Amino acid sequence: MIKSVRCISFFVCLTLFSIFIYNFHIYSYANQPKTLNEVKTKPTEQKNLISSFATPTQPKPATPYIKKGIDVSHHNGDINWQDVKDSGIEFAIIRTGYGWDAWDKQTDRQLKANIDGAKSVGMPIGAYHYSYATTPQEALKEADFFIERLKWSQWEYPVFIDFEDKCQTKLNNSQKTDVILAFLQKLQESGYYTGYYTFLNWQRYCLDMNRLGGHELWIAHWNPICGCQWPYGIWQYTSDGYVPGINGRVDLNYCYVDYPSIIKNLHLNGF
Numbered sequence: 001m002i003k004s005v006r007c008i009s010f011f012v013c014l015t016l017f018s019i020f021i022y023n024f025h026i027y028s029y030a031n032q033p034k035t036l037n038e039v040k041t042k043p044t045e046q047k048n049l050i051s052s053f054a055t056p057t058q059p060k061p062a063t064p065y066i067k068k069g070i071d072v073s074h075h076n077g078d079i080n081w082q083d084v085k086d087s088g089i090e091f092a093i094i095r096t097g098y099g100w101d102a103w104d105k106q107t108d109r110q111l112k113a114n115i116d117g118a119k120s121v122g123m124p125i126g127a128y129h130y131s132y133a134t135t136p137q138e139a140l141k142e143a144d145f146f147i148e149r150l151k152w153s154q155w156e157y158p159v160f161i162d163f164e165d166k167c168q169t170k171l172n173n174s175q176k177t178d179v180i181l182a183f184l185q186k187l188q189e190s191g192y193y194t195g196y197y198t199f200l201n202w203q204r205y206c207l208d209m210n211r212l213g214g215h216e217l218w219i220a221h222w223n224p225i226c227g228c229q230w231p232y233g234i235w236q237y238t239s240d241g242y243v244p245g246i247n248g249r250v251d252l253n254y255c256y257v258d259y260p261s262i263i264k265n266l267h268l269n270g271f
Helices: 002-030 036-040 043-053 081-086 111-120 136-150 173-189 200-205 259-266
Strands: 067-072 091-098 125-130 159-162 194-199 216-220 234-241 250-255
Touching (some): 067 234, 091 111, 111 125
Antiparallel strands (some): 067 250
16 A cells, blocks of 8 residues: 555656656747847847857958058068959058168068059058157157158058057157157158057057047057057958968958048148
């Protein structure tokens, strides 16, 4: 008798448990999201979807970009500019040189070839000078050098000081800003549409941004999201890009401003 009661109790429990599992399964299945839109309404799933599609070499811009471009120097070797253009690249920022001591030696070895190559396929170009200046006086010498090389062409995009070298880390924020402004103001006086290139950390912590208003910011941050809170016109989002016509890695950029129209309408940069 006791064994029969135990058996009955066991089967009753087993039956109730089975009913519970069945109902739980049906409820869970019936309430699963059926469409991608339902998934996107869930913050956790949305975050996972975004991270799975974003990569350091092909990020998704925060806003629709106007043009996709490259920046190049002699480090990129001989470039097949037709292949570059055919791949979808729409502008190029070309290094003219660096420093100020010996203009012939410190002119970028590929400058003439890059200008001629880009112009031959109708590629709009801008320019940059890599700075080693640590005083406004040195910056003015670099600006004179830069201006002489800018005379070799017309430039549809801004002309930039590339300010990032380790020799400049010893300067305080005010001194760094003084150097950049001395360079850019000299360029403006000579009829150029100017800008400065720097990394996100330098922009955030090493420069007086309020004093740099009126000059275009070309920000470098090799990340799927730029993160710059200051207005910028160009974002260099990777140094690890690959473009047909260029051997090895190349810097890739998004541009958010129609610089060619602005510069031509203002008759700057040789126009």
